[in-house]
Amino acid sequence: MYKVFELLLTGLWIPVSANIIWPGKISMKNRIINILLMQLSYCIILYNSYSETKAIYLFPVLGIIAYLFFGKKLHALLLVPTGYIIGVFANCLTNNGLRLLSISTGTYLSFCLVSIVLVLVSFGIRGLILLLRDKANIIESPKIVITAVIILATSCAAYLYIGFQIRYELIDDKYYYWYVGSYYVIAILSVIVFIAALKQIQKRERELREEENKRNLIEYTSQIEAMYKELRSFKHDYTNMLLTLSGYIDSNDMDGLRAFYQETILPTGEKINSGNYHLHKLSRIKDTALKGMLSAKFISSMSRGINLYIDIMDEVPDISMKLLDLTRVLGIYIDNAVEAALETSSKEVKFNIVVDSNAVVIVVANSYIPKGLSIDEIEKPSVSTKGEGRGIGLENAGKILNSYPNVYKYTEMKRDFFVQTLMIENESIRKRSKNSISGLFS
Structure with missing residues (x-):
């Protein structure tokens, strides 16, 4: 009876820990199935005897289960080794604590205390x-x-080796506490190494983002320069166009005037009103990185045949949202807008920014073909009109926005347009208005 209790309870430690630390949303059905399958695999593999070598089979099986039931995300593979290390740490911490306090407990109670600490x-x-x-x-x-x-x-391998040494009494008693203490040393060293690696990776990724921002800004600047040259050329031709118009009027040649207007004046007006000439409005955005990202997205979309309309009436100040988060969200919205617009005959994408004293409102709208999905369905995880596995973008955008209490998102379907609106409340305005257990875990 004790053996069954021990196996069932320790078999819950990794799946329970994994379900607690998982940062994403997961249905209750998936959680229950995940826990039961993990516990069943643990009990089957370790039924006859506990052995560190069996972890070679156990960990991959549990990892596959975690990957399948936690959204098939790469970082779900971290859950099993993390859960194991937490189990070892909780076991060691509980038993050493009880020993230091000279508290004697029964085996069943000890198991339960470890579970609580875990x-x-x-x-x-x-x-x-x-x-x-x-x-x-x-x-x-x-x-x-x-x-x-x-x-x-590496940490799991070290923990398994130490557990093997302790279980089969391959160490002298005088070194026992050194081995037990190594659990904590390994945990601390792992955290230190991870933090150091994290800082280096973040530094490199920050440098790459800065380089990308510079490239985007250079591309934006070159596009503006090309527009300026075209406008200068138009200015030189403007006088000649007026003289030609005057000649047709003086001679009362209405047929010639009509033909000149349709063949020369009208195409020129359409060219000036094209998306290329809307890009200059991005100059009203103060942040150069945001401006560069938007210009790169819009220039790319125009090269794919998108009819772009940009409307930014006022100077856009610093926005009360982290730049990286804002660019990620807008990048997702614009990419989705372009993909949807390309499926339509009009191929329209509209981008508006409205500024007032309390908030900045950003609107991304696009022509789209209705496919029978409601707004609630579109915003569900992994749901997309573009095929299986393509709805991750809006899910990620939603996670980012949920961390900002001053940001409000509105999604609408107006006639033939899909509209995403962000209202980013000025943070300063908002603040003022608010005032030893056996098994693998030894």
Whole structure:
């Protein structure tokens, strides 16, 4: 009976920890199935005997289950080694704490205490993950995920080796506490190494973003210069056009005037009103990185045949939202708008910014073909009109926006246009208005 209790309870530690620390949304059905499958796999693999070598089979199986039931995300692979390390840490912390306090407990109670500590530690790590995601948007970086995998795999190997030494009494008693203490040393070193690697990766990614911003700004500047040259050329021709018009009027040649207007004047007006000549309005945006990103997106969209309309009436000051988050959200909205507009005959994309003393309102609208999905359905995770697995962008944008209490999002379908509106309230205005257990976990 004790053996069954031990197996069932320790089999819950990794899946329970994994479900707590997972930062994304997951249905209750998936959570229950995930926990049951993980526990069943644990019990089957470790039924006859506990052995560190069985982790070679156990961890990949649990990792596959986590990957399948946590949205098929790359960083879901981190859950199993993280859950294992938390289990070892909770076990070690609980038993050493009880020993230091000279408290004697029964085996069943000891198991339960470890479970409580595991849950508390898991919630603490979940809070840290959410903080990192909200503050630095690093959770989904492939480089950081790979770095974390290497660190966790190394830590797990060390923990399994130490557990093997302790379980089979391959160490002298005088070195026992050194081995136990190494659990904490490894945990601390892992955190230090991860933080150091994180800073280096963030530094490099920041440098890459700055380089991209510079390239975008250079492209924007060259586009503005090309527009200026075209306008200068038009200015030189303007006088000749007026003289030609005057000649047709003086001679009362209405047929010639009509033909000249249709063949010369009208095409010139359409050219001036094209998207290329709307780009100069981006100069009213104060932040050069945001301006560069928008210009790069719009220039690319125009090269694909998009009819672009930009309306920015006032100077756009600093916006009360982190630049990286704002550019990511707008980049997602613009990319989706372009993809949808390309499916229509008009191929229209409209971008508006309205500024007042309280907020900045940004509107991205596009022509689209209705496909029978409601707004609520479109905004569900992984739902897309473009095929399976293509709805990640709006889901990520929603996660970013949810971390800003001063940002309000509105989605509308107006006639033949799909409209995304962001109202970013001025933060200063807003603030003023508010006033030893056996098993693998040894």
